[in-house]
Amino acid sequence: MRIFVTGGAGYIGSHTLVQLLGAGHDLCVLDNFSNSSLEALRRVRQLTNRDFALVEADIRDTATLTEAMSGFAPDAVVHFAGLKAVGESGEKPLLYYDNNVTGSANLLAAMDTAGCRRIVFSSSATVYGEAQYLPFDEDHPIAPTNPYGRTKAMVEEMIRDWTAATDGASAALLRYFNPVGAHESGRIGEDPRDIPNNLMPFIAQVAVGRRAKLSVFGDDYETRDGTGERDYIHVVDLAAAHSAALEYCARTEGCEAINVGTGRGITVMEMVAAYEEACGHAIAAEIAPRRPGDVASSYAATAKAARLLNWHAERGVDAMCESSWRWQSTNSEGYGEKA
Ligand code: NAD
Numbered sequence: 001m002r003i004f005v006t007g008g009a010g011y012i013g014s015h016t017l018v019q020l021l022g023a024g025h026d027l028c029v030l031d032n033f034s035n036s037s038l039e040a041l042r043r044v045r046q047l048t049n050r051d052f053a054l055v056e057a058d059i060r061d062t063a064t065l066t067e068a069m070s071g072f073a074p075d076a077v078v079h080f081a082g083l084k085a086v087g088e089s090g091e092k093p094l095l096y097y098d099n100n101v102t103g104s105a106n107l108l109a110a111m112d113t114a115g116c117r118r119i120v121f122s123s124s125a126t127v128y129g130e131a132q133y134l135p136f137d138e139d140h141p142i143a144p145t146n147p148y149g150r151t152k153a154m155v156e157e158m159i160r161d162w163t164a165a166t167d168g169a170s171a172a173l174l175r176y177f178n179p180v181g182a183h184e185s186g187r188i189g190e191d192p193r194d195i196p197n198n199l200m201p202f203i204a205q206v207a208v209g210r211r212a213k214l215s216v217f218g219d220d221y222e223t224r225d226g227t228g229e230r231d232y233i234h235v236v237d238l239a240a241a242h243s244a245a246l247e248y249c250a251r252t253e254g255c256e257a258i259n260v261g262t263g264r265g266i267t268v269m270e271m272v273a274a275y276e277e278a279c280g281h282a283i284a285a286e287i288a289p290r291r292p293g294d295v296a297s298s299y300a301a302t303a304k305a306a307r308l309l310n311w312h313a314e315r316g317v318d319a320m321c322e323s324s325w326r327w328q329s330t331n332s333e334g335y336g337e338k339a
């Protein structure tokens with residue numbers, strides 16, 4: 001397949017490129033490098049021994065996007081490009097609506113011009129908001145609690161309407177739970193620009209000595225040990241879900257939202273213990289107040305992914321921590337330190 005990948009230089013994108021190139025697909029990557037580096041793409045080429053087209057551009061630049069897409073003539077689009085920091089989305093909502101929603105509208109218009117009718121979109125479990133029941137299945141009400149989540153919910157609706165209006169169109173809205181870990185080589189991984197917001201990169205930076213200690217946000221939740229519980233999904237399993245979703249879109253028409261998770265919750269303290277095992281030393285952690293907006297538990301119903309995509313997560317928490325540690329310990333400054 002010829003696949004046009006927006007945001008392919010990012011954390012999930014770079015791992016998915018390795019998967020898609022390994023499966024023999026031909027790719028064109030479009031990224032504005034607002035939250036990623038060229039070095040990640042250099043390493044993807046090195047790992048796979050394959051090349052791909054690269055366009056440095058913004059999805060809001062309609063002319064460049066349309067020209068790049070029409071020139072490449074893809075069979076399908078995988079759409080990762082987006083801003084993803086929940087806190088920042090509250091401070092700069094218009095930036096998030098412009099980047100994520102306007103950018104996605106441009107993308108669908110460019111697909112129309114190029115005659116491309118298949119899309120796999122990076123949505124998020126954050127669209128569900130507060131759990132009315134668990135596990136979250138795809139029919140759970142949609143009620144995001146922050147602007148970032150609302151951009152994802154809006155783009156889902158936009159893609160659903162576009163699919164209904166476009167003959168032969170097919171879309172998979174992948175609702176990721178909590179992606180963590182790295183490629184087993186340790187050559188690519190998650191490289192947050194600022195202080196990490198998320199648990200796993202924060203633990204990794206404490207483990208490698210970049211930060212003094214982890215703050216555990218709350219130990220009085222209704223969970224096994226009182227700390228927050230999430231459905232962490234290995235990024236390599238998540239990458240494989242994109243291959244499965246592309247195959248699904250090639251054989252179906254219509255638009256489906258599909259959870260991508262393991263179905264199992266892991267608490268903060270369980271994750272700390274697993275990481276200590278992987279890195280071989282203690283991780284300093286102290287209990288801190290709850291983080292506003294956090295929920296006690298979140299985990300996925302996985303039956304729909306199994307049924308439609310014939311996909312399920314294969315890697316457990318040990319593989320998540322081991323691969324994260326391999327990446328972090330050999331690239332302590334992320335891609336900033338060229339290895
Ligand atoms: P990331 O920031 O590492 O990757 C996003 C990529 O998109 C970056 O390379 C960035 O430079 C690029 N980009 C952003 N805006 C762009 C624009 N306007 N034009 C062109 N390129 C642009 O993030 P990630 O963790 O790899 O996430 C990928 C997608 O998955 C995002 O849409 C994100 O919202 C979604 N998602 C991520 C998580 C998570 O926890 N990582 C969870 C659920 C959903």
Ligand code: UFG
Nearest residue numbers: 124125126177197198199202215216217228229230268294
């Ligand atoms: N946590 C800490 N200390 C930290 C960071 C996190 O204790 O320094 C805790 C949180 O309180 C929570 C758990 O670790 O209980 C996971 O927190 P993350 O920030 O890693 O993940 P979230 O589930 O809060 O949110 C993530 C992404 C969102 C996405 C959501 C989808 O950040 O963008 O998953 O499920 F929408």
